[in-house]
Amino acid sequence: KGKVALITGASSGIGAATALKLAAAGVKVGLAARRVDRLEALKAEIVEQGGDALVIEMDVVDPASVEAGVAKLVGAYGSIDILFNNAGLMPLSDIDQLKTGEWHRMVDVNVKGLLNTTAAVLPQMIKQHAGHIFNTSSIAGRKVFKGLSVYCATKHAVTAFSDGLRMEVGQKHNIRVTCIQPGAVATELYDQITDPGYRQQMDDLAKQMTFLQGADVADTILFALEAPAHVNVAELFVLPINQGW
Ligand code: NJP
Secondary structure: OOOEEEEEOOOOHHHHHHHHHHHHOOOEEEEEEOOHHHHHHHHHHHHHOOOOEEEEEOOOOOHHHHHHHHHHHHHHHOOOOEEEEOOOOOOOOOHHHOOHHHHHHHHHHHHHHHHHHHHHHHHHHHHHOOEEEEEEOOHHHOOOOOOOHHHHHHHHHHHHHHHHHHHHHHHHHOEEEEEEEEOOEOOHHHHHOOOHHHHHHHHHHHHHOOOEOHHHHHHHHHHHHHOOOOOOOOEEEEOOOOOOO
8 A cells, every 4th residue: 555556558458457456455556558548548447446546658668768657657656666567469470471570579568678667667676675576477488389489489588587587686675576477368469469360269269268357467466465575476377267287
């Protein structure tokens, strides 16, 4: 309660659901993404429910945009206690289709974007000698799926970076690091899949299994946040009951 969070990718899916849950728990939430109209609507919902939120137009790929957003949040609320590195993309294609534009976009957002926000927020958390960073990796950060090779590579990078970050800032700066590895979650992430074969495959998958909701992932984040200060929930690996592993 009274803590301040920066959530990237807050305009839809897991990010928006987490913003709602954190705000309901008394956290002041910085809502960061590119689609400001979505963020304004989410802010209105949060305020309606008695919460506090700040809209931050941010492209995580652009370090200047990230730094300005972080400064705006610290200016408004005076601290950043929680960073949720959640923005991400998942177009699917086979490697031999050479959709290099999509590959680069995934590396830019899923990896470099996460590094940009971490770099911008860390000095504030180090100054506070406290903080909690959540990084959204994936089940795709633990194994590799066909059609998702580059996405999996970016999420393996997120898992690896989370492990290193925990090692380096945990004891030294009293910052907790939680790596989130969800299975299938019903969000707009799947809307970006343009390849007709993979589109069909995803639609079939949705018929076979009950996808998680963004709110289910948000609940696990609250669990990690509410753990006693000496406890670092290092990983949250959460799957639909009928998604095999
Ligand atoms: O997807 P979606 P999710 N700068 O599409 C934002 C991972 N994950 O909630 O900028 C800033 O609803 C975009 O905002 P906007 C996944 O890899 C998911 O499922 O306005 N923000 C939007 O808010 C990702 O890391 C599943 O377009 C940027 C958000 O990202 C995270 O969960 C499974 C941006 C995407 O929201 C959230 O994805 C899994 C930029 N340049 C991991 N580019 C799953 N859904 O099944 C995009 O294991 N965004």
